[in-house]
Amino acid sequence: MSEVERPTIERVLFVQKSGVLEQQREQVKAAMATYLPQAALGFASCTEDLMACASFDVVIAPTLPELPDILARVSGVKWIHFLSAGVEKIWDMPFDKEGVLLTKSSGVHGAPMSEFAIGAMLFFAKQFNRFVAQSREHRWERTWLQELTGQRLVVLGLGHIGQALAQRARAFGMTVTGTLRHPRPMEGVVDVRPQSQAGELLAEADYVAVCLPLTDETRGFVNQGLLAQLKPGAVLVDISRGGVVRGDAVLNALDSGQLRGAALDVFEQQPLPAHSPLWNRQDLLLTPHVSGTTPYYLERALDIFARNAEAYQAGESLVTPVDVSAGY
Numbered sequence: 001m002s003e004v005e006r007p008t009i010e011r012v013l014f015v016q017k018s019g020v021l022e023q024q025r026e027q028v029k030a031a032m033a034t035y036l037p038q039a040a041l042g043f044a045s046c047t048e049d050l051m052a053c054a055s056f057d058v059v060i061a062p063t064l065p066e067l068p069d070i071l072a073r074v075s076g077v078k079w080i081h082f083l084s085a086g087v088e089k090i091w092d093m094p095f096d097k098e099g100v101l102l103t104k105s106s107g108v109h110g111a112p113m114s115e116f117a118i119g120a121m122l123f124f125a126k127q128f129n130r131f132v133a134q135s136r137e138h139r140w141e142r143t144w145l146q147e148l149t150g151q152r153l154v155v156l157g158l159g160h161i162g163q164a165l166a167q168r169a170r171a172f173g174m175t176v177t178g179t180l181r182h183p184r185p186m187e188g189v190v191d192v193r194p195q196s197q198a199g200e201l202l203a204e205a206d207y208v209a210v211c212l213p214l215t216d217e218t219r220g221f222v223n224q225g226l227l228a229q230l231k232p233g234a235v236l237v238d239i240s241r242g243g244v245v246r247g248d249a250v251l252n253a254l255d256s257g258q259l260r261g262a263a264l265d266v267f268e269q270q271p272l273p274a275h276s277p278l279w280n281r282q283d284l285l286l287t288p289h290v291s292g293t294t295p296y297y298l299e300r301a302l303d304i305f306a307r308n309a310e311a312y313q314a315g316e317s318l319v320t321p322v323d324v325s326a327g328y
Contacts, residue, residue, distance in 0.1 A: 150173060235262065
């Protein structure tokens, strides 16, 4: 593509919740001044923030419920960049997903979520829950603890997060295997299989980390049948999206001894209902969907946008495209 034909970005709209928008405004301005100094920048949290017939080339936004109304209010949009890595919410939103370019912030969660998974595995290996309970009761009871060294970790979903986890797990001396939609050799992973062969890997797993996106194919994927293939006494860490792992299947696996523990950060229904049987179990670590939180989130998401913008203006393939046919 010649220089004349290369697309340009002249107007960018940044969309965010009203309270969060004011917190992020100056950071976004500074980033755009570096990445796209030629572009005019607008901000909106609702349609009232936009002038009639407003025109923007690019929209940067979370997957907010207000997004379709905002998109209907503006014209000229050629590209939407989502601030999240998961985009399952957009499929039920009434806006055109075929006539515009769509990108996501894949990779933004790699560091915090892989650290979270390592912490969750250490939580069970070192029995931190036991010692927290003992300290509250002023009890001094020593016991022998396990190591992560030499343990086998199966990563279901070797995308950006899964690969980051594999790298950190290898630093702990773990053996890592896992699944990928289109298997390929991967540094630090001794065996990469298609999703359909996940059960064969679980038969030798000491720890299982679920890092899958939520799609029609993955909804309910980690169910009773799959967990029944686990080596007894394994630990499950779910940092995927709510709906990939069946909560009832986890409970059954814990009760049967197939699992000795599980760390769950996402759930089929969020917030987790007060009556859920998942509460108040010593073999469960429950967290309120926080594994991806980090003070560096926006900085990293905007950096991913900038890499896509560079490719876009060079007429090259986008770096983190949304696969409309695959649903993520």
